[in-house]
Amino acid sequence: xxxxxxxxxxxxxxxxxxxxxxxxxxxxxxxxxxxxxxxxxxxxxxxxxxxxxxxxxxxxxxxxxxxxxxxxxxxxxxxxxxxxxxxxxxxxxxxxxxxxxxxxxxxxxxxxxxxxxxxxxxxxxxxxxxxxxxxxxxxxxxxxxxxxxxxxxxxxxxxxxxxxxxxxxxxxxxxxxxxxxxxxxxxxxxxxxxxxxxxxxxxxxxxxxxxxxxxxxxxxxxxxxxxxxxxxxxxxxxxxxxx
Numbered sequence: 001x002x003x004x005x006x007x008x009x010x011x012x013x014x015x016x017x018x019x020x021x022x023x024x025x026x027x028x029x030x031x032x033x034x035x036x037x038x039x040x041x042x043x044x045x046x047x048x049x050x051x052x053x054x055x056x057x058x059x060x061x062x063x064x065x066x067x068x069x070x071x072x073x074x075x076x077x078x079x080x081x082x083x084x085x086x087x088x089x090x091x092x093x094x095x096x097x098x099x100x101x102x103x104x105x106x107x108x109x110x111x112x113x114x115x116x117x118x119x120x121x122x123x124x125x126x127x128x129x130x131x132x133x134x135x136x137x138x139x140x141x142x143x144x145x146x147x148x149x150x151x152x153x154x155x156x157x158x159x160x161x162x163x164x165x166x167x168x169x170x171x172x173x174x175x176x177x178x179x180x181x182x183x184x185x186x187x188x189x190x191x192x193x194x195x196x197x198x199x200x201x202x203x204x205x206x207x208x209x210x211x212x213x214x215x216x217x218x219x220x221x222x223x224x225x226x227x228x229x230x231x232x233x234x235x236x237x238x239x240x241x242x243x
Contacts, residue, residue, distance in 0.1 A: 006219045008068060008095070009212060010038035010088060011077030012053070012102075012111070014045055019105075019205035020077060024212040030234070031216035036071075038064045040088075041080045050109030055080045058087045071095040072219035075212050076124070078102040082115040089123035096129040096218050099165075100211035103137050117141070126164030130224065132211045133160070135174040146174075157185035169214075169228055173206065180236075184228050192225055194232045199239045210235040 007028060014020035021037055028035045040061065044052040061084060074097045079085050101120065102111050112120065121141070125131065138156045139146045147153040147170075157168045172181045177198070184192040213234045217227030 006034040006072045007215050008036045008038065008071050008074045010040055011208065012041040012043050012080065013039050014043050016046065019208050023205040023208045024075065024077065027209050027212040028216055031213065033216040033219055036068055040078060040084050045105060050105045053080060055084055058083050061087045062091050065091045068093055073098065073215040075215035076100065077208055077211070078111045079116060079120065080112055082113065082119040085116050085119040085123060097127055098130045098132065098211050098215040098218070099124060099128045100132045100207050101137050101141060102207065103140055121163050128165040129218070130167045130169055130214060131160060131165045132169045132171060132207065132214070134171040134207060138170055153183060154185070154191065157183070161185065161187055167224060171207070171210070173202070182232055184225065194229060196236050199236070203239050203242060206235060206239060209238055
């Protein structure tokens, strides 16, 4: 009997395994979920610098996706170019989509060009089940300053919901204070807060881990709020285990 594919993960390849596709696959294994991996770009990087990025040609992306059967969920990470975004928009099967809008590496290197951001908003956001920006990403995507108050966070989430995405998980790791709160925003539903203590030290790949964990929970049939809650707990435990 062949392996039944459950979750498609498309992301950049980071040979260190700290972030990107290898981190995604490790997260999926922890959840017991079968995967189909698509490499969007190959990177050479470390915790301190991004040395090189090679986006894969559109033909390669299309061939990696061709022939994929039914999926329970999709997770997208680093996309790098508008061409990559367009190919995925045209070729991805229909399934609940968790989109981590990776705009910059931990070292500050740009991971999606301006035309790519515009294309992602127009072609991927409307089919997204959950968008998972951190505070700097949300500010960049909405053209607003970094959100510091609950009102500013709600305003930016509302702007993102207007793009067509069904829900926004605004991650609070870049906020200040001893605790961390991630906020789940949906239309016509009160925001849901997921709060916990801040780990003494962070880890690279937290955004990858959280978005993939949510996709895996959705693939297992969890509703969105439950999926986010379970994924937040998993991610915070992972941060604490090696931070």
